[in-house]
Amino acid sequence: MADDTGRRERGKQLKRERIFAAARDLFDEFGYAGVTTQQVADRADVAVGTVFRYAATKAELLLMVRNEDVRHAVRRGLDEAGAVADATEAVQTALRPLFDTAAQRAADAAVYQRELMFGDANDPYRADGLAVVAELEDGIARILTGGRQSAAARSAARAIFACAHIVLVRPSGGERFDTTDLPRQIAQIVAGYRAGAADTAAHPTAN
Structure with missing residues (x-):
């Protein structure tokens, strides 16, 4: 049980890091106005719903x-x-x-x-x-x-x-x-x- 919980937490952290990196790169490239949450999701290789779990x-x-x-x-x-x-x-x-x-x-x-x-x-x-x-x-x-x-x-x-x-x-x-x-x-x-x-x-x- 503890191992499963640890794996889930590590998975969440990795997703957060991917979303963070994707958002940073896109904002740097195109500016805030030129970026959509769908683009962030695509760059991070996650569903857009996953992005909204970390940032509404x-x-x-x-x-x-x-x-x-x-x-x-x-x-x-x-x-x-x-x-x-x-x-x-x-x-x-x-x-x-x-x-x-x-x-x-x-x-x-x-x-x-x-x-x-x-x-x-x-x-x-x-x-x-x-x-x-x-x-x-x-x-x-x-x-x-x-x-x-x-x-x-x-x-x-x-x-x-x-x-x-x-x-x-x-x-x-x-x-x-x-x-x-x-x-x-x-x-x-x-x-x-x-x-x-x-x-x-x-x-x-x-x-």
């Missing part, structure tokens, strides 16, 4: 595939930011790999961001993607505080990601992918956070 929609397939890319970009950015002394420049460094990854397929990145914000609340791949966003925001907050955590730093980090999200999602409305104004926005948020932190330090009992 094409959007979930995109989340399943791109979560790994985004997680890698976020962790690389935060690691590189650790070598940058200035907080504003460090935040920009932390975000750079995310934007470099998104720029390769801006339209797909926009769909990914839209699904993160407004997708099915019960989708485990969406939950996984939101966990990556939380990891990024936590890392940005630690950059602002020098390694500590604070409510003000977390609020500033969320504001910074909100600005980043707007840049990433714009191509879904037909606008071009453009990060030109983002450094100024980041600098303003960091300056506002620093001013608030300085005021709190100067008047600790009033805050």
Whole structure:
């Protein structure tokens, strides 16, 4: 019985890996808009119903595939930011790999961001993607505080990601992918956070 269960689980894992690889290859080749779930099933050599056991929609397939890319970009950015002394420049460094990854397929990145914000609340791949966003925001907050955590730093980090999200999602409305104004926005948020932190330090009992 245990051997049968183990074989079934291994079979499920192999199918998931084939579906993941097929979806990744097809999205890379044709973009999200140019791919159907039937094509993913054909490339993975499974029935389309099998695909839906692992991802209920094409959007979930995109989340399943791109979560790994985004997680890698976020962790690389935060690691590189650790070598940058200035907080504003460090935040920009932390975000750079995310934007470099998104720029390769801006339209797909926009769909990914839209699904993160407004997708099915019960989708485990969406939950996984939101966990990556939380990891990024936590890392940005630690950059602002020098390694500590604070409510003000977390609020500033969320504001910074909100600005980043707007840049990433714009191509879904037909606008071009453009990060030109983002450094100024980041600098303003960091300056506002620093001013608030300085005021709190100067008047600790009033805050």
